[in-house]
Amino acid sequence: METVAQVAPHADLSIWGLFWAADWVVKSVMLGLVGASVWCWAIIVDKSMHYGRMQREMNRFERVFWSGQSLEELYQQMSERPSMGLGAVFVAAMKEWKRSHEQNASSFIGIQARLEKVLDVAIARESEGLERRLGFLATVGSAAPFIGLFGTVWGIMNAFTAIAASSSTNLAVVAGPIAEALFATAIGLVAAIPAVIAYNKLSGDANKMIGRLEGFADEFSTILSRQLEARGRQ
Structure with a gap:
């Protein structure tokens, strides 16, 4: 009677064994994932x-800004070194x-409009830095399972080809190719799950910091607007 060992050699089902025994397409999928x-x-x-540095810088700046220090002194301190976030x-x-003021601009409305435009541009620049590369996490989180599934489908096709070539329905013939195929799906999930969790967490943190930037910009614009009105009455 034909034994399992005679039908198919013992397959190495370790991680490295599954990788090296896989078809080149499945290997490419695994390596890409x-x-x-x-990354x-x-x-x-x-x-x-x-984000940790940004939060600490923003907290430190807010403490100094609301401590009563003059805007000119704070500006001199902040302009001497690179700043981020609220700074x-x-x-x-x-x-x-x-x-x-150095150009003796007379239109208070024009000054206010320019200040608001500068604030918007500064917030947009900081927001771009916060959100940079988060899109890659979202892409991997959504696409990796399907890429892994493609590798699985390809591997199962090879398994059925092995069945046809061996003229045997013994599970030992297809155990290796099926294991390799399922391994591709596993790698896809390993790549996707942390990416999705991290994207949700990091994008939420980024939105909170962008909200702080926009809130500070509104408050600072109000402060400068009051100073403009006070100078206009002088």
Whole structure:
């Protein structure tokens, strides 16, 4: 009677064994998913560190801004070093404020409009930095399972081809190819799940910080508007 060992050699079902025994198409899928997963983790670590620095800088700036220190002194301190977050928005607005007064601009409405435009541009620039590369996480999170599924389908096609070539329905004939195929789906899920979770978390954090930037811009614009009115009455 024909034994299982005679039907098909023992398959190496370890991770490396499944990879090396896979078809070149399935190997390409696996390598692509692993590369995408590594890049996702690099983005996650980089963004987490960047957002942490941004939060600390924003908290530190708010404490100094609302401490009663004059805007001129704070501007001198902030303009001497690179700033981010609220500090960058503040410096951009103060530059336009000082430029307008140095040119003796007489139209208060024009000054106010320019300040609001500068604030909008500064917020957009900071928002772009916060949201940069988050789209890659969203893409991997949505596409990786389907890419892995493609590798699975391709591997199962090879398994059925092996059945036809061996003229045997013994499970040992197709165990290896099916395992390789399912391994591709597993890698796709390993890449997609952290990407989706990280995207939701990081995009939520980014939206909160963008909201803080917009709220500060409104408050700062109001402060400058009051100073414009006070100077106009003098």
